[in-house]
Amino acid sequence: MDTRNGVFFSDEYQEYLKSQFSYADSDPEYGHRLFFENSGGSLRLKQAVEIKRELEEFPDCPERARGRGRDLGVFVTEGTREIMNIVFGTSQGALVTDLTASQAMFHAVSTILDNVKWGTNAVTTQLEHPSAHDAVEYACIRTGREFREIPANPKTGGIDVEEVLKHVDENTVLVSVMAASNISGNIMDIKEISRRVHEINPDIYVVSDAVQHAPHCVIDVEDWDVDVCNFAPYKFFGVRGCGFAYVSHRVANMFHAKLLFKAPDVWALGTPAPGNFAAMMAVIDYVCSIGRHFTPDKQGARELFVEGMNRIHMQERALLHRMLEGTKELPGLRHIPGVHVYTDIEDLTKKDLIVAMSIDGIGLVELAEEYMNHGVTVFERLSSSQYSERIVGTLGIKDGAIRVSPLHCHGKKDIDEYLRITRSIARAAGNTQKNAEG
Numbered sequence: 001m002d003t004r005n006g007v008f009f010s011d012e013y014q015e016y017l018k019s020q021f022s023y024a025d026s027d028p029e030y031g032h033r034l035f036f037e038n039s040g041g042s043l044r045l046k047q048a049v050e051i052k053r054e055l056e057e058f059p060d061c062p063e064r065a066r067g068r069g070r071d072l073g074v075f076v077t078e079g080t081r082e083i084m085n086i087v088f089g090t091s092q093g094a095l096v097t098d099l100t101a102s103q104a105m106f107h108a109v110s111t112i113l114d115n116v117k118w119g120t121n122a123v124t125t126q127l128e129h130p131s132a133h134d135a136v137e138y139a140c141i142r143t144g145r146e147f148r149e150i151p152a153n154p155k156t157g158g159i160d161v162e163e164v165l166k167h168v169d170e171n172t173v174l175v176s177v178m179a180a181s182n183i184s185g186n187i188m189d190i191k192e193i194s195r196r197v198h199e200i201n202p203d204i205y206v207v208s209d210a211v212q213h214a215p216h217c218v219i220d221v222e223d224w225d226v227d228v229c230n231f232a233p234y235k236f237f238g239v240r241g242c243g244f245a246y247v248s249h250r251v252a253n254m255f256h257a258k259l260l261f262k263a264p265d266v267w268a269l270g271t272p273a274p275g276n277f278a279a280m281m282a283v284i285d286y287v288c289s290i291g292r293h294f295t296p297d298k299q300g301a302r303e304l305f306v307e308g309m310n311r312i313h314m315q316e317r318a319l320l321h322r323m324l325e326g327t328k329e330l331p332g333l334r335h336i337p338g339v340h341v342y343t344d345i346e347d348l349t350k351k352d353l354i355v356a357m358s359i360d361g362i363g364l365v366e367l368a369e370e371y372m373n374h375g376v377t378v379f380e381r382l383s384s385s386q387y388s389e390r391i392v393g394t395l396g397i398k399d400g401a402i403r404v405s406p407l408h409c410h411g412k413k414d415i416d417e418y419l420r421i422t423r424s425i426a427r428a429a430g431n432t433q434k435n436a437e438g
């Protein structure tokens, strides 16, 4: 089967999946809407929210050996195992838990640069979210190392492997490259980056921020050969209030903040919230149920999860293709006069479902507001914002862009509604076919 432009779920199955998310088509106060801001926090699985709420009602300590406390503790131990084995794809290393994915990233990167006694520099990219970017810069300042930044390729919106290699030498301690961009949606070839970086020095620590990639595609820390990788459950159909990071065996055993009587590779500190783990287990169950729907013969949970994520990825690629190309009746973003899609590439196999766009004749803040007036929630990534300035700069996008980020549970009808609204906003802003061609 040709999957270059994705493969849609059946409409019935897509509707069924959507029914498992809260407020998928409407906000209780603001009414009908298209929630196309999943990169800022994804639609919530009802099951994840419900189990967190249920468990929060129990006062019992999850570290007890009997009764309800023991039952709550099982969510922590099982949840940790599932996140490591099923989401990250490994039985090695340790899980770092924090209130946010950013904290987990800072914690892991600082630990590496504090512990390693060799090396004079560390490298990251200009495309990173401030959390991964500043984690490296901060640790360089702390440990007196040179901080190096790799520019993005403004044509593809990605990070070229050759560009990475120009910044790495045998004195590089750590290289941090995000798995996918939170603005352009481009997927990086982390496996190849890691392989080539390790040819320069096999001891280099490779880090990948997978916060924006996790809800769209499979993470495989062993296959990628990385030492650190993180994700945020609230961007992955789950709940706010926690961030998770994998650290490899060699990082897990480094000197780090922990209770001193615990084993060297224990990173958990204090009493964890069972509800956060249970919510993530609900997300894992949901993804596995998609895998099982398509391949009822598969057995292992990781296998089912990988199948589920691959199916999600195919549905999202098909949605992306429709958004860009449209249909016979309805032009896609690439064909609506006055619309610009940034870092647009033909090869959609290198993209997650995140689009950066703008419309001639209307400012970005005004455009985001105009979308909201039409019932579409999107977000403006402005060059004047300190969160976006460096990133849109390296992508060669002058003022910034509107980020449009639907989710796999959206369907063709949702994309078409968005395209119709976009066409009407573009027309109202004075963009006609004649204008666009002239």
Ligand SMILES: Cc1ncc(COP(=O)(O)O)c(C=O)c1O
Pocket (backbone or CB within 6 Å): 039, 040, 100, 101, 102, 103, 129, 131, 132, 178, 181, 182, 209, 211, 212, 232, 243
């Ligand atoms: C790529 C990427 N990394 C890290 C983060 C930080 O996540 P958090 O704010 O949950 O720590 C974000 C948040 O938008 C992100 O998009």
